[in-house]
Amino acid sequence: MLFNSIEFLIFFPIVCLIYFIIPHKVRWAFLLVASYYFYMSWKASYAILLFGVTTVNYLGGLAIANSKNKETKKWILIFTIILSLSGLYYYKYFNFIGNTINAILNNLGIGISIPFLDLILPVGISFFTFQALSYTIDIYKGQMKCETNFGIFALFVSFFPQLVAGPIERATHLLPQFYEKHKWNDKNAVVGIRLMLWGMFKKVVVADRLALYVNAVFNNYQKHSGLSYILASILFAFQIYCDFSGYSDIARGSARVMGFDLMVNFRFPYLSENVTKFWQRNHISLTTWLKDYIYFPLVETNPTVLRMCVLIFITFLLSGLWHGADWTFVIWGIWQAVFLIYDILMRKKRKRMEKWFKERKLLNLSLGFRYLVTFAIICLGAIFFRASDVKQGWAILKGILSLKEGSLFIDAATLSYSFIALILLLFIEANNTIDFNDFIMRQKTLSKWSLYYIIIISIIVLGVFDNSAFIYFQF
Amino acid sequence: MKRLILKLVILTLLILSSDIIIGILLRPLISKIPNGRYFKIYHTFYKTDAEMVLIGSSACETGVNPEILEKQLGLTVWNGARGDQTLLYFEVATDKLLERKKVKTIVYFIESMRFETEIDISGISQLKPLTIVDKSLIPYISQGRKLEEYFLKSNLYACNSLSYYLIRPMLSSKSIDGGVETKGQKVKIGSKSSLLNYKYKGISFKGVYNQQKVDRYLMMFKKCRDQNVNVIVITLPRCNPPYELSRTIDTLKSMQDEGLFRYFDYYTDQRFIHKPEFFYDEGHFNKEGANYFSEILAKDLFDSCSLRK
Known part of the structure; x- marks a missing residue:
């Protein structure tokens, strides 16, 4: 169901x-x-x-x-x-x-x-x-x-x-x-319904809409250009986030209506300054599971840098395999591990650089730049997450790096709706500290109701209702 | 609890009133939107008095010039084909045309592997906005999906995913579909560079033969025959026909013996094969190709079906 x-x-x-x-x-x-x-x-x-x-x-x-x-x-x-x-x-x-x-x-x-x-x-x-x-x-x-x-x-x-x-x-x-x-509690019901509503928006308005463009490019990748690959990879990053975090929101919301509290699984990970921070905010329940039951028990006996790096590599290799039994997921896991290891090795240097930027009052600029770089790393890795096989993944990655010739594939209807939905998503998610509920609580009555109205109308008018399953069901 | 119910009721009323307002605003607007998606369907379903109506997808919409058929056959012709449309659109268009009892001949353009694919319900969803003016379209669009049927009672949902196409014709001078001045044909100019650089690779199509689809096509043809409407079925040429075998074409050839329709297969017609100058892209004629093909089609229809008035 x-x-x-x-x-x-x-x-x-x-x-x-x-x-x-x-x-x-x-x-x-x-x-x-x-x-x-x-x-x-x-x-x-x-x-x-x-x-x-x-x-x-x-x-x-x-x-x-x-x-x-x-x-x-x-x-x-x-x-x-x-x-x-x-x-x-x-x-x-x-x-x-x-x-x-x-x-x-x-x-x-x-x-x-x-x-x-x-x-x-x-x-x-x-x-x-x-x-x-x-x-x-x-x-x-x-x-x-x-x-x-x-x-x-x-x-x-x-x-x-x-x-x-x-x-x-x-x-x-x-x-x-x-x-x-x-006991039935109005507050729980309101919080739960809000989360379910927002989760539904993320799934049917953003994820399933973006999927139309992403699928058109990935399923027919030979015909598309490097620019189209770039756009499809960026949109896929948002698709997978909205698909999965949308599911988590609905799950948390429906449990909350009955009075149960489920853990927060996402904290808008695309606002992360490095891959380590990304994994602290993305699929938190799996990351903490792997950390608590694989990484920590093995690293705590002898926490040397080398041991940490090897164990991060193993943990994310397993994380890749947890997601899917395919070499594409293995590559995706290794990709994450490489940048997490880089973060460990560069920790001291990064602190020195932060200090340097802070002294010159350029901290926000450097932070913005790091957000972009992290996002690019995640998007490139996501290519293998989405690719149907390794050959397709390499072809798309190669197409991006060499800017494969051809014009940008524009599906104007899909893209225009997607961008409207993405703007609303980014505005709300970037202002969340915990979840949608937290955002709503900070609004005045009129903006709160306007937002409910906009979200419901968006679901009806912009939603894709083809009963498409959540991506993470396959895992 | 009471407060929560009150809030939910207020929100529901707000949405419902928006839904009604959208319906009131869109009902007169849809039929007045300049040449574009809704105009074309609206005209095909509710307006055209043409004696011959062409039903197909984008290949037919671009590939057949009704004016040439009119000149040769002396009949009024309307090209009612639409991009992305297959069996479901054919069914609803047939029913709407038969209801109005004006049409004498319906020409269906069926693609070469049409019986070897699943029934595609995505294309028919483009008809959603028309449910604002004609609720009888709902069963055609919902295709038994209960949720869809229920949702389509909403005017807001009728615009789902399609407001772009509602607005675009009003913002752009370029029509999306063929308009009245071209009798429904969407004229394409020139050839795409990808077509000129194309390297031919014949492949065998590995679809699964779909008997349910074949039965539904046959049922549609029978409905026409019961109302004394001629049925002609055509498979259009392609520049580089990609499939070496087509069970659809074989089936159509054998089915025409039952006398429900006349079939003309141009799929691998040597006058068009590997001739990019006639094509806009692999499966769509350009202006020259459409005119040339329409001349041939008119002659064949005249010779074989005695369709001339």
């Missing part, structure tokens, strides 16, 4: 209504049923996978908590991780690894090949697997007590607002909320 579908428009108010009518003690069971229904409306049989990951981590957590031996705890954790990731491996990485091995064997002249499996990737598998794993790892690290109620734990893994595309919640943050007694 998509957030931007008629089904969700009916599903969500009904769920809310029932949720607040029924007694508190059965609410978790109702939300669990609603969440599984939400997931099963896409492909019912894959709920088994969701249930499997839930069961493995519930039992794993229980076993770790009940075990007194540190070594046993460690082996239970490893076993739980392997079992949890096996579904992810089978559905997401089996064909990728198989194809890579086949290519190597072919090059060596060995006539053995691993069969290709015709599989449909279960929606949100990477999200709920990582969310469930975070619980088990937290139990192992002694950061929380294990959850004994299987139903509540199953709800934590499958909670429908964030089930298929995050934010990847932590058990320490979300699990206790299922025990809280939520």
